[in-house]
Amino acid sequence: MIWILVVIFVACLVLRYPIAFALGLSCLVYLVLKGTPLIVVPAKMYSGIDIFVLLSIPGFILAGNLMNQGGLTAKIITFCNHLLGHIRGGLSLVNVGASMLFAGISGTAISDTASLGSIMIPAMKKEGYDADFSCAITAASSTVGPIIPPSVPMIIAATLSGLSVGKLFLAGALPGLLLGVGLMLVAYVIAVKKKYPKHARSSFSQVAHGFVDTFWSLLMTFIILFGIIGGIFTPTEASVIAVIYALIIGRFVYGKLNFKNVQVVLLDSIKTSSSLMILVGFANLFGWILITEQIPQTISSEILGFSSNKYVVLLLINLLLIVVGTFMETIAALLILFPILLKVALAVDVDPLHFAVIAVLNLIIGLTTPPVGVCLFVASSIGKVSIGKVSKAGFPFLMVSFLVLILVTLIPEISLFLPNLFID
Template sequence: MIWVLVVVFVVCLVLRFPIAFALGLSCLGYILVKGIPLIIVPMKMYSGIDVFVLLSVPGFIMAGNLMNHGGLTEKIITFCNHLLGHIRGGLSLVNIGASMLFAGISGTAISDTASMGSIMIPAMKKEGYDTGFSCAVTAASSTIGPIIPPSVPMIIAATLSGLSVGKLFLAGALPGLLLGVGLLITAYVISKKKNYPKHARSSFKQVAHGFVDTFWSLLMTFIILYGIIGGIFTPTEASIIAVVYALVIGKFVYKRLSFKNIQVVFLDSMKTSASLMVLVGFANLFGYILITEQIPQSISSEILGFTDNKYVVLLLINILLIVVGTFMETIAALLILFPILLKVALAVDVDPIHFAVIAVLNLIIGLTTPPVGVCLFVASSIGKISIGEVSKAGLPFLVVSFVVLTLVTLFPWFSLVLPNLFMD
């Protein structure tokens, strides 16, 4: 009967149903055909969201929205412009550098593309950068967000596996920085070749002023990480502290948050959180059906029957996740595939922390992989050009992303050195 689940799910995706509805309808179709009592639907959905650490997700979403509406994005861009604007192709470097700093606040690639792109793409076009390059840089840099902590996908991975959120946050730091540096070098080389513009060097006073303006925003990330890693508070408590902090900074320091802004932030955060929780609930029901049909065991047996070589298994998993990440949103893909593939990885002695970083990195790279990477669509809509033009301009950045993925896959040190240093 598993064919009912697969057919309905694929048909819903082809018809462009939201992924949560696609999961829900496919599960409902299976349950009705199988004759399972419908009471299983609310039971499994509730058990899926009845996880304490998931309470941190709405908090981090709200904190990110508060900081964004509070003027954080513009201040980070200004600060990065003072640091990098005098280099050839400075605005492209600012785009990537700002995403690395903003990553700790937003935590999701799509929100980074939309927030940063709405400011940077028009600015880069105005200064003479190719539209395709401007959109490609924005889409590529947004993939840093879900890796550098705090990261919503990492929280989801921790929820699904029982791993420490703090360890996963630390595990993503070096791979995220490695990806950021790789993208910076690529953008500089392309800018040098195409002779893109640069600005006059900022004075020390301007740089210092930009740092002071940005300091309070960046301090929030430090508080979150230090609190979780130091055992001062849980990830859920950290998210609430982040919300309170963002409210105070946005209202009294940056003075950009009004009562009207706060209403909009709360409403947007509620919508995003609610849709995410529905997705988690349906994904848990979907996972229950897969387990009932022994699909995880079948996939594990097939892969391990083909090879038990750790690196070949990781290569196969990488290929699968890249393809899935191209067509499916990161969190939905994690919810469905991560528990299954984690068992396969553990069977060939891959460290679970290392595998979680590999999985998240794969899926976010998929967001910028042609032909249907979501971040490509967001960037192309802002730049008002075709997805093909953005995809072509983004190929050098995609190559760098794959190089970083290969390094992180082959060398667990990048993922494990910080967790082992600070939390063992």
């Protein structure tokens, strides 16, 4: 019977149904054909979202949207331009740098691509950068968002595994920085080769003024991160504090928020949060069906039967997650596969924090992997460039992402250094 579930789910994905609907429809058909009482649908959906830490996700989404509407994106880009604009291909470096700073606010790759891309891609094209390169660097840099804290996928991973959200946030910091620096180096090499433009060096006062303009928004990330790590508040409480902080800064410091655009932000955040919670609910039902059919045990035994070597197992998991991440949205893939693969990783003595970072990094790299990486489509639509050209231009960035993934996989200390340093 399980093949019916899988076939319908894959068919829905091919037909470009929303992931939540694909999960729900495949589960419904399976349960009807199996003769299972349909009362299990609301029961399992509710149990999937009845988790306290998940309440932080709508809060972080709302806080990020408030800061974005409040003018944060433009200020971050201006500040990064003062710092990096004088280097050859400076705007491409600004693109990555802005993503690294904006990551602490948005926490998702797709929102990063859409928000920063709508500003950066037209600006880069106007200054003489190739359109395909502009789209490619925007899509690639957006993958930093779900790694550098606070990160929505990391919250999901913590919920599924029982790990500390604070520890996971710290575990993602160094891999995120490593990924950002790697993308900058590749962008610089390409910029020098193609003789992309650079600006005059900004004065110290301009840099200082840009930092002051950006300071209050960046402070929110530190309040959230160190408040959670220090045990001052829970992730859910941190998300509420972030919303209040974003409202105050957006209204009284930046002066961009008013009643009208706050209404727009609220509606947009409600839509995003609602669709995400429906996805979580259906994914929990889907996962329950997989467990009843003993699919996790089968996958575990097959992988461990192939090899019990830690690095071989991690290689197989990496390959699986890269492929899945190419075709499926990050959070949906995490909800379905993370609990299954975590058991496999634990069986070969992989640290759960380390594995969580590997899993999230794999899936976000999939967002920029052809043929159907979601961030590639978002960037290509903004830049009005074919997905084929963007994919070709993005190949060097994809290679450096894979290199970072290999380093993070083989060297656990990259992920574990900060959690071990700050948290017992």
